[in-house]
Amino acid sequence: MTAATLFTPKITPDFDDTGLDNHALDANMDGMEYDDGADDEDYEDSAVTGQSAPTESAQFRKLQKKLRRQVSWAIRDFNMIEEGDVVMVCVSGGKDSYTLLDILLLLKRIAPISFDIVAVNLDQKQPGYPEDILPAYLNEQGIAHYILEKDTYSIVKSVVPEGKTYCSACSRLRRGSLYGFAKQIGATKIALGHHRDDMLATFFLNLFHGGALKSMPPKLLSDDKQNLLIRPLAYVEEKDIIDYARLKEFPIIPCNLCGSQTNLQRAIINDMLREWDNAHPQRLASIFKAMQNVAPSQLADRELFDFEQLSLDRDDNERLFEGDNIQAGQTDSLAEIGLPVSPKAQTFSSKFASDKQDSASKNKTAEGSRSTQKIPTINPVL
Template identity: 85%
Template structure:
């Protein structure tokens, strides 16, 4: 889809007789509505991608960003938005698209290069028969995703270094990150997901996920409006009962019933409290110690019942602990103050876990 097709052609009807002017059609109306919807959605995605790039310092001046393009909706959207940002960004960076043709049976080899050439996008198409390797090493009935992904990553990471790309951009979106979080939680025994920015294990490449804040449903709609030539994955997509697919169905169900739930979960993985978990490598639980001051805080209440005084005395604990009047701070404000603030009396929230 070229940029010209995004505009609705207008016919000048000023000098036409009234009975010969073309009537407004549903097709014209639908095209105008689609163009408006696309413009609005594109602005939303541009902002979300810009925020992610800013928050994690994904792209810097002078970067060469290698966008891994598979022919799916996610990578098409990523490439499209990054090229848009390249034109308006206050810094200079270059974008190159790279696709790995894994020689899957029936793979339409011409679709992606034709699209990239029509759009004038610099690109490389790498040809490597990883399909046969995956089929040979994965037992019958097992999923191919893990082996396929490892082989693909190895090829693409090495090529990024070969051409001098400074960042590798992947098309994982917010829902992919959440699905990975739950896969690790349910099946991996680990509290981890996909980071928006990552240094590869060999420290040779920096990976970025600029769609980290973008919802999948927005990408689906954007790909539809932009009419990207989607290429399905016949290797992995043909398999049933994939755990990731099951998790994705769960997330979609949650999103339909509780629209803010996924946003809240994603916010949670950005707001980690190590002391409230149980990872002894992440937080030093063993060396926690008291650091009390000399101020004595008496129990605020009416009375303290004491049982087994002799036993308490043997332990060295007080047998007649004192009390003080209960005057909660939230009740100290005058009625006038409450009325002025139009605020009702509220009990302060404290950590319920003891």
């Protein structure tokens, strides 16, 4: 049983923080809705126990239902989870990965197929990292997990020049460890917490700074074909994740332990997206839809579309210019290159002409009506 059944329902820098070669994927969200066959009341609680008052509100139930549906749509559209999968959810301690884990555990409970979830965190030994928070949370909720300890922070500090950002080198070291561990434990899918706004930000980073039209795909096979990456939050907006994390009261671990990183281009892009969203609420949705509706023939990638082999395939039907007249100049030169010196013209199409005549007739009638209309006489007061 596939996810379609389950959820019927010159080298330039690459700013996809999987660090892998991406491929364009197409999705269509319109008119798609996951129906789990149960009432909303069945899902007042999430898959994680230990609820607090905010999670009992109608606002939380409505938001959780929205996220559940959007995640199920993404899983179905890209066949992300299948029967027997072991999904390794990468949990960093941020709002995105907490939300991803929570929603996937909820869907696991109601899915008609069997799949397993394991949470994995990499403790990179940044100074001040609260290493007890995640294990305590995962143990409290009864979630199977691994905590991997590896001092990549020291490596990053030693290889990144002073004043440069650590994020790229840090994420590459993290990926290498997590991807290798997924194969080691037999996980068939690696779930990452990137959401719709992350995908949009990556698109603009590549557009502005990388010279490429590329982003994070919802599903990706690694270059070595050893791992399948999935992003179940691909259809989810960041502002909804912020609200969900607040209502769930997740124990958030801050992502500023490496020190001040003021020159992050991603932060600048994120600010731009938030400004757009505030001023034009539908703009981001439109841009994301465009990422799912790519027309290679309307761009300029010679590898993606064969422009060189384009050729004419005209028929014998003559199509005359529709207009009033054609003036030909330098007729000797025209004749010399074999072009007609007196090309024929024809009047506008009958439909257009009739519409024009009807319009003119109506205008004349209206003018005549105005000219014959009498101005009412008002008797002066005596």
